[in-house]
Amino acid sequence: MTQAAYGIGIYSAPEAARMVGMGAQTLRRWLLGYDHGRKGEPLRHEQPLWNPQYDPEESEGVLLGFRDLVEARIVNALRSKRIGLQTIRICMERAREIIGQDRPFSTSQFKTDGKNIFLEITRDLDEPQLIDLKRKQGVFRRVVEPSLADLEFGPDGAERWWLLHGKRTIVADPERSFGQPIIAEHGITTARIAEAVKAEGSIESVSKLYEIKPRLIRDALAYQSQLGLRQAA
Incomplete structure (x- = not known):
């Protein structure tokens, strides 16, 4: 990078x-x-x-x-x-x-x-x-x-992409984390969250560790799952 x-x-x-x-x-x-x-x-x-x-x-x-x-x-x-x-x-x-x-x-x-x-x-x-x-x-x-539909535009063009349709929780924003998928509220990449859940063994443990609401962690995992399905297709 x-x-x-x-x-x-x-x-x-x-x-x-x-x-x-x-x-x-x-x-x-x-x-x-x-x-x-x-x-x-x-x-x-x-x-x-x-x-x-x-x-x-x-x-x-x-x-x-x-x-x-x-x-x-x-x-x-x-x-x-x-x-x-x-x-x-x-x-x-x-x-x-x-x-x-x-x-x-x-x-x-x-x-x-x-x-x-x-x-x-x-x-x-x-x-x-x-x-x-x-x-x-x-x-x-x-x-x-x-x-x-899930893109936000500024004066010059597309500025961010909300990655879970109909939700404003997971975003790709070129001004944050090099545009990698992140939890919008916290700026932590979805990949890091997925790794943390795997290491800690539960969503609840990661929620306490990072002080992130469980529903946001679930959204991060849902997006990572989408990426995995696309890779396998």
């Missing part, structure tokens, strides 16, 4: 992938680009979907900032509906032109006016899945909007 810049957050590709719920190798391909082609034909190089907040040439491995995490979450939501990567690439390029930022999906403008922006950037695209979703009352409302 020595490369972490204050207020940006820092995540390895495997950490970010677990939080988003996707494969680390796929995430690396989105951030670094990749070569592909049919056997016997020259390879074609695909550029990164966006430039990560940490320069890969200066980092020890692929590192993401908090804004990268949010971009990945929305792109992954689109991919989960089998919308093609090239279509998503075109959408991101058009959104950059409208919003004027390299990571358009994690901006406050996209949060406040995302429906209209998305209608504009998907105009004339003939992606079958995208057309189907439009007929069913909109890709933005059904796919993108849920990915924005």
